[in-house]
Amino acid sequence: MAVPKRKMSRSNTRHRRAQWKAVVPQLTPCPCPRKETVVPHRACVHCGLYRGRQVVDQT
Template identity: 85%
Template sequence: MAVPKRKMSRSNTRHRRARWKASVPRLTPCPCSRKEMVVPHRACAHCGLYKGRRVVEP
């Protein structure tokens, strides 16, 4: 098993951890109502449409 030979400095540790951020989900307006914001490639929870077809009952 790999074991570090030297202690990692505080600045290197923080520099590495700075990249671990949660990203804001991209939202697009629903194609049917243009009011609801929907995550791309997901069915709209408000109207149940996906790519112009009803896939989920609202």
């Protein structure tokens, strides 16, 4: 297991941690009449459409 040879300074630690950001997921409108928002490249959880085709059976 890799072990650091020297202590990392507080400044360097904080610079590294500053890059950890929460990212809001991109949402696109679903082509169904309800116009729900969907994460891209995923089937709509409300209607089951993906790229204009029914891929999930909504029962």
